[in-house]
Amino acid sequence: MPDIALTVLVLLCLAALAAGWIDAVVGGGGLLLLPVLLLGLPAGTPAATALGTNKAVAIVGTTGAAVTYARRAPVDVRTAVRIGLAALAGSSTGAFFAAGMSTDVLKPVIMVVLLAVAAFVILRPAFGTAPSPGPASPRRILAAIGLAGLGIGFYDGLIGPGTGTFLVLALTAVLHLDLVTASATAKIVNCCTNAGALVTFAWQGAVLWRLALLLAVFNLAGGMLGARTALKRGSGFVRVVLLTVVFALVANLAYQQWLA
Numbered sequence: 001m002p003d004i005a006l007t008v009l010v011l012l013c014l015a016a017l018a019a020g021w022i023d024a025v026v027g028g029g030g031l032l033l034l035p036v037l038l039l040g041l042p043a044g045t046p047a048a049t050a051l052g053t054n055k056a057v058a059i060v061g062t063t064g065a066a067v068t069y070a071r072r073a074p075v076d077v078r079t080a081v082r083i084g085l086a087a088l089a090g091s092s093t094g095a096f097f098a099a100g101m102s103t104d105v106l107k108p109v110i111m112v113v114l115l116a117v118a119a120f121v122i123l124r125p126a127f128g129t130a131p132s133p134g135p136a137s138p139r140r141i142l143a144a145i146g147l148a149g150l151g152i153g154f155y156d157g158l159i160g161p162g163t164g165t166f167l168v169l170a171l172t173a174v175l176h177l178d179l180v181t182a183s184a185t186a187k188i189v190n191c192c193t194n195a196g197a198l199v200t201f202a203w204q205g206a207v208l209w210r211l212a213l214l215l216a217v218f219n220l221a222g223g224m225l226g227a228r229t230a231l232k233r234g235s236g237f238v239r240v241v242l243l244t245v246v247f248a249l250v251a252n253l254a255y256q257q258w259l260a
Contacts, residue, residue: 015036021225030058037053048206051206060217060220068223079136081192084149118243162245
């Protein structure tokens with residue numbers, strides 16, 4: 001455990017709790033926890049250590065949320081795992097290219113895409129409020145594996161922030177899921193991508209395991225609570241949280257691009 005003041009440790013625990021809740025509802029919990037980790041860890045701590053510790057925390061909360069969803073939501077686990085395995089391959093490839101690519105070029109493009117998505121969700125109030133009747137066709141499943149799996153998995157390895165939110169949007173659009181079921185499916189996919197990243201960080205020795213274990217307890221509680229909240233409040237509530245997270249992600253990327 002690094003030498004961290006008690007007040008900072010409490011703040012980290014609260015951030016882990018809130019991040020777990022946000023991530024379970026609509027994804028994007030890393031937008032909250034990772035910056036707090038970067039600020040709270042002792043000066044000189046490598047950024048990779050904050051990233052690795054964040055992944056170790058996130059995988060626990062994501063798994064808890066996925067289990068909670070799977071018990072109470074109509075999740076096609078087989079399809080979710082297939083997309084997740086594709087996302088694992090995509091994230092590994094993205095991480096390989098990340099070493100030699102400047103992500104500053106991509107951030108403005110991602111901001112434009114996010115704003116377009118926000119406009120679409122606002123102008124289409126029925127988006128994600130009701131699933132299509134019957135199971136998804138093989139063609140739609142294949143498209144989801146390509147877009148939500150390989151495509152967004154690649155983005156997760158290359159840049160990362162907002163991956164869960166992108167997954168929810170893609171799964172809703174491609175598989176015609178309601179937002180609650182899309183969030184549930186995204187958690188299973190996220191478990192796969194987080195596992196792949198965590199193995200890499202652990203192999204590099206970039207995980208503070210004792211701190212991660214403590215924060216994971218709070219993240220797990222937040223994740224399970226967030227999943228129950230989404231199941232209870234329904235797609236309308238998830239839609240509001242989704243728009244909030246999208247605008248927060250745009251603001252975060254804009255700050256990194258032009259102000260940091």
